[in-house]
Amino acid sequence: MRYVIVGSGPAGLSAIEAIREVDGEGEVILITAEKFVGYSKPLITYLLGGKVTKENMYYRTEERLREINVEVRSATKVEKVLVDERAVVTHTGEKVVFDKLLLAVGGRPFVPKIEGLDQKEGIFTFTTWEDEERIEEYVKRRGITKAVVLGGGLIGLKTAEALMDLGVKVTIVEVADRILPVTFDKKASEMIERALETLGCEVITNDTVVEVRGRKAISSVVLKSGKEIPTGLLVIAIGVRPNVEFLKGSGIEVNRGILVNERMETNVEGIYAAGDCAEFYDLVDGQRKVIAIWPVAVAQGRVAGYNMAGRNVRYPGSIPMNSVEIAGVPTVSVGHSNVEGEEYEIFTYEDGRTYKKVVIKDNKLVGAIFVNDIDRAGIYTGLILQKLDASSFKEKLLAEDFGLVYLPREFRKKMLEGEMRIWLE
Amino acid sequence: MIGVRKILIREEYCMGCKLCEINCVAAQVGTENLIKIFRYVPELPEPKVIVEEHDYITFALQCRNCYDASCLKACMTGAMHRDPRTGAITVNEEKCVGCWMCVMVCPFGVVKRNVKKKKVASKCDLCAERGSPACVEGCPNEALVLIEVRE
Amino acid sequence: MAKGKIPPEFLVERDDYKCVRCLACVRLCSYGANYYDENAKRVYTENRKCVGCHFCEAMCPTEAITVMRNPFEIKPLAHWTSEHLIDIMKQAETGGVLLTSMGNDRPYFSYFDRIVLNASQVTNPSIDPLREPMEVRTYLGRKQMKLDLEEDEEGRVLLKTEIAPQLKLEVPVMFSAMSYGSISLNAMLSLAEAAKTVGTYFNTGEGGLPKELKRYGSNMIVQVASGRFGVNVDYLNAGSAVEIKIGQGAKPGIGGHLPGEKVTEAISETRMIPVGTDALSPAPHHDIYSIEDLRQLIYAIKEATRYEKPVGVKIAAVHNVAPIAAGMVRAGADYIVIDGIRGGTGAAPKVTRDHVGIPIEFAVAVVDQRLREEGIRHMASVVVAGGIRNSADVIKAIALGADAVYIGTAALVALGCHLCQRCYLGKCNWGIATQDPKLTKRLNPEIGARRLVNLLRAWEHEIKEILGGMGINAIESLRGNRDMLRGVGLHEYELKLLGIKPAGEAW
Numbered sequence A: 001m002r003y004v005i006v007g008s009g010p011a012g013l014s015a016i017e018a019i020r021e022v023d024g025e026g027e028v029i030l031i032t033a034e035k036f037v038g039y040s041k042p043l044i045t046y047l048l049g050g051k052v053t054k055e056n057m058y059y060r061t062e063e064r065l066r067e068i069n070v071e072v073r074s075a076t077k078v079e080k081v082l083v084d085e086r087a088v089v090t091h092t093g094e095k096v097v098f099d100k101l102l103l104a105v106g107g108r109p110f111v112p113k114i115e116g117l118d119q120k121e122g123i124f125t126f127t128t129w130e131d132e133e134r135i136e137e138y139v140k141r142r143g144i145t146k147a148v149v150l151g152g153g154l155i156g157l158k159t160a161e162a163l164m165d166l167g168v169k170v171t172i173v174e175v176a177d178r179i180l181p182v183t184f185d186k187k188a189s190e191m192i193e194r195a196l197e198t199l200g201c202e203v204i205t206n207d208t209v210v211e212v213r214g215r216k217a218i219s220s221v222v223l224k225s226g227k228e229i230p231t232g233l234l235v236i237a238i239g240v241r242p243n244v245e246f247l248k249g250s251g252i253e254v255n256r257g258i259l260v261n262e263r264m265e266t267n268v269e270g271i272y273a274a275g276d277c278a279e280f281y282d283l284v285d286g287q288r289k290v291i292a293i294w295p296v297a298v299a300q301g302r303v304a305g306y307n308m309a310g311r312n313v314r315y316p317g318s319i320p321m322n323s324v325e326i327a328g329v330p331t332v333s334v335g336h337s338n339v340e341g342e343e344y345e346i347f348t349y350e351d352g353r354t355y356k357k358v359v360i361k362d363n364k365l366v367g368a369i370f371v372n373d374i375d376r377a378g379i380y381t382g383l384i385l386q387k388l389d390a391s392s393f394k395e396k397l398l399a400e401d402f403g404l405v406y407l408p409r410e411f412r413k414k415m416l417e418g419e420m421r422i423w424l425e
Numbered sequence B: 001m002i003g004v005r006k007i008l009i010r011e012e013y014c015m016g017c018k019l020c021e022i023n024c025v026a027a028q029v030g031t032e033n034l035i036k037i038f039r040y041v042p043e044l045p046e047p048k049v050i051v052e053e054h055d056y057i058t059f060a061l062q063c064r065n066c067y068d069a070s071c072l073k074a075c076m077t078g079a080m081h082r083d084p085r086t087g088a089i090t091v092n093e094e095k096c097v098g099c100w101m102c103v104m105v106c107p108f109g110v111v112k113r114n115v116k117k118k119k120v121a122s123k124c125d126l127c128a129e130r131g132s133p134a135c136v137e138g139c140p141n142e143a144l145v146l147i148e149v150r151e
Numbered sequence C: 001m002a003k004g005k006i007p008p009e010f011l012v013e014r015d016d017y018k019c020v021r022c023l024a025c026v027r028l029c030s031y032g033a034n035y036y037d038e039n040a041k042r043v044y045t046e047n048r049k050c051v052g053c054h055f056c057e058a059m060c061p062t063e064a065i066t067v068m069r070n071p072f073e074i075k076p077l078a079h080w081t082s083e084h085l086i087d088i089m090k091q092a093e094t095g096g097v098l099l100t101s102m103g104n105d106r107p108y109f110s111y112f113d114r115i116v117l118n119a120s121q122v123t124n125p126s127i128d129p130l131r132e133p134m135e136v137r138t139y140l141g142r143k144q145m146k147l148d149l150e151e152d153e154e155g156r157v158l159l160k161t162e163i164a165p166q167l168k169l170e171v172p173v174m175f176s177a178m179s180y181g182s183i184s185l186n187a188m189l190s191l192a193e194a195a196k197t198v199g200t201y202f203n204t205g206e207g208g209l210p211k212e213l214k215r216y217g218s219n220m221i222v223q224v225a226s227g228r229f230g231v232n233v234d235y236l237n238a239g240s241a242v243e244i245k246i247g248q249g250a251k252p253g254i255g256g257h258l259p260g261e262k263v264t265e266a267i268s269e270t271r272m273i274p275v276g277t278d279a280l281s282p283a284p285h286h287d288i289y290s291i292e293d294l295r296q297l298i299y300a301i302k303e304a305t306r307y308e309k310p311v312g313v314k315i316a317a318v319h320n321v322a323p324i325a326a327g328m329v330r331a332g333a334d335y336i337v338i339d340g341i342r343g344g345t346g347a348a349p350k351v352t353r354d355h356v357g358i359p360i361e362f363a364v365a366v367v368d369q370r371l372r373e374e375g376i377r378h379m380a381s382v383v384v385a386g387g388i389r390n391s392a393d394v395i396k397a398i399a400l401g402a403d404a405v406y407i408g409t410a411a412l413v414a415l416g417c418h419l420c421q422r423c424y425l426g427k428c429n430w431g432i433a434t435q436d437p438k439l440t441k442r443l444n445p446e447i448g449a450r451r452l453v454n455l456l457r458a459w460e461h462e463i464k465e466i467l468g469g470m471g472i473n474a475i476e477s478l479r480g481n482r483d484m485l486r487g488v489g490l491h492e493y494e495l496k497l498l499g500i501k502p503a504g505e506a507w
């Protein structure tokens, strides 16, 4: 049996671990475009900010992969999948045949059309270690003191914080009326915005960059509102798109991401996909979505790995979730927390310092937000995933002492006796 | 299949005395003499077990050291890891960056933050050094029992 | 007059140096006696609230607590003890009957302590129970005077006589009737599990059968008392024997009363009465006014159980105990239970508990004697109850004429009971005599059963040792074997009633 894994992100690596749990013999080949293998993408902002050392960038090591008998081909890009020949073709033209294939190719940053963007120095996207090296080098070489981050999402915010750690003054430009418009609600966004401001970060909302000025290197950006902001650096962080272009015409079904079933298998038997490049169902609303977050990539990767190695494991679906700590304010948002409508029952708690919110639909918890008091947030995540009927305890959800103690006895008992499994077998 | 040690929580026998909490603190300090600890240790560590209580329902809860651990799947630094020797899930403080992904996903809500250090507070490792968990040993009613399960 | 406070019975001393402020004692006391003072950052006790159950003392991780009796004494007056004074103060205050629980605690009836045992020396050999077989198993139920045997065609010997149903006891000790309501389900589960492990019996008491106990049928005796709670044909058939309860040593002549507040959902279900109604056990069975009436009930029950189960009758030891016992045997009882004046209870008026009835030592001696004289001793087994504390008491009771004993208080002590005598308050900190779910969970039946099994096994060992020393190799050879007993410091009439010789007198 020959397993070929494309992509060395968390989806790919956890699939390998799952395969090895079941099959110690089969041949495993990891092909990745990445130069560094086993490093953690989310840590690049921490690296830039000097909060993590290079050695600690790795959450898995190449040696470990070799130890479990994985053949690693780094800096190798897959350009084609030949479904009929059951092979992939790399950028060097080499064909690698497979019995089972996992596409764990993740996503790539989206770059919009902006006047004057092309060919200028000082403009970056920020999703890989190599990006980090480039940005760090540029900031240091040029002695950059001012930067604009386009996009007030999670990566934008983390990038801004990292740049501030380097002593750069940052302006965040967000097209929506507030930062973190997708994952957080208005109140939470406001609180995080306040926190950012205490760090000296300027936040501009309801606006976007329409022009980049400068000769060889960037010198300023012009906003839609007409405002011009002088800057030595522009980081574009307005989202990622699944890496699926190279699959065009391959016969593998793609929508926004690669379509998979609950075994993480594509329409082509023996070819699987997981992580940021895969499109599966949202556990709460049942819609097909790409949910590009780390825990989902790991879980899907493992499910794919088990199934590739011959077990039969089903993945019930994902929910969006995120945790960020900005300026010492920890926040968590899980599930469908930024929603409105009659079908939702919403409870909130606010005391100036903390903000908590739970969203209930059809008597089930579907979303939650926590600002500052995040300590037992995981319980809520678990309840959303388990789709437990919350009628008996919903009034208690925001109580200070909320915990397992308020859950139905039988459910708690099962939980305490075992644990909570995310996938089903 | 691995044999994993687990603490079985039996809420039907938990009296809510919270002796597990102080025994945990003592085990962390490293001496069993509670009086000495109380009198002479200036800053006591937090217990790694919490007692939840409401009405007559009480139970002690510590990390379940899940087989399919959500925290392991969420940790993006590799700080959360399973100790190959004990099977317990422990945190490597040096690697932890305080992203709180583990806090966000632990369905038992037992990952504690060390706010000062901005890292996950060292968590229950079933008293790996000590041999048998202090909370289990000290429970007067066997509401906590150490068992071995095959996964 | 100026009314003073009644002095607290106990003082809870706390060594503040040892107290680590874990607050376990504060959290655990069901009487709310301990409290933490935020300002002083110290733990204190309101001594008045302490009942002397010693739970906090047992739980304190640093042994900082000592619960002790209040040395309050006006003057050392032999007749007017501080207890008498306090009782008078209480009654002057409330005008009510003094309630209490557990058994009679007066010092004046301990005849077991004035009886000593024999052992073999020179003229007859003792037996080493570790090397030689030693039988402590016994059977309760009606025995035949003689057995008829016959031979079949192939020459095999067959038993012709029909044997009446028997209870098989691996040790001659059973757990006495303690009802669901008076004790917690966890306490009952402990007893049931221990009975099963050791091979003896527990008794449901008069409160019906909680469904959780149904699976212990082969180690269970079901009781039928004057309230007839939970009694139907399924109940009668659920155990291995049926016991009609006429009286109880702690409160001969009076009935029982479980207040409505204690009749919870679960209790109501097992007692088969509405939630919240008082559970009243009348003083007499209203269908039993004579031995003939008793016979009717015994046979009604035998019919209902198809003559497959022994039917016993339990009475309190009173002045007329011997003729009454003979009547019970003739009425058809397969075993009789005599509960002496030290028998325990969940709640009884103090005056009754302490003053009504006779010591079990006399009762068993005269009953055994009477049944022998009437030639009906074999028709029923005799079970003795009321204040059995150790294996020596068991041996003495059997040598005085019992087949087996019931233990109640001793079993509860094994489960944690410290004899605070406040069962009737329903707030037992040890989780025994309570239905409060916060408290009942404190009694883990696994631990409870383990401890009871330990207790019975320990007694079993001791009984074997003593039997061996006497040169006897079966408990049944000890029954009524009063030659093995001698009295110390007893009057002649007492010795005569007990049927034993004074110490120093040879065979």
Ligand SMILES: Cc1cc2nc3c(=O)[nH]c(=O)nc-3n(C[C@H](O)[C@H](O)[C@H](O)COP(=O)(O)OP(=O)(O)OC[C@H]3O[C@@H](n4cnc5c(N)ncnc54)[C@H](O)[C@@H]3O)c2cc1C
Binding pocket: A006, A007, A008, A009, A010, A011, A012, A031, A032, A033, A034, A041, A042, A043, A044, A045, A076, A077, A078, A079, A104, A105, A106, A107, A126, A127, A128, A155, A158, A243, A246, A274, A275, A276, A277, A292, A293, A294, A295, A297, A321, A322, A323, B099
């Ligand atoms: C800065 C940053 C911060 C983040 N912070 C968080 C966070 O706090 N919480 C969170 O949940 N998520 C976070 N994420 C998202 C998280 O990193 C992703 O969800 C996760 O990495 C997805 O894993 P994956 O394995 O699906 O894809 P990736 O990690 O993107 O891995 C894809 C792999 O495929 C390789 N590849 C792509 N195309 C090819 C090809 N054609 N041939 C060969 N190899 C190819 C890539 O080189 C890469 O190794 C963050 C991401 C970034 C960039």
Ligand code: SF4
Binding pocket: B062, B063, B064, B065, B066, B069, B070, B071, B072, B089, B105, B106, B107, B108, B109, B110, B111
């Ligand atoms: S921290 Fe939570 S998720 Fe992780 S092993 Fe412990 S209980 Fe399981």
Ligand code: SF4
Binding pocket: B074, B075, B076, B077, B078, B079, B080, B091, B095, B096, B097, B098, B099, B100, B101, B102, B103, B119, B120
């Ligand atoms: S907070 Fe630390 S241990 Fe928890 S997920 Fe993040 S890095 Fe891992």
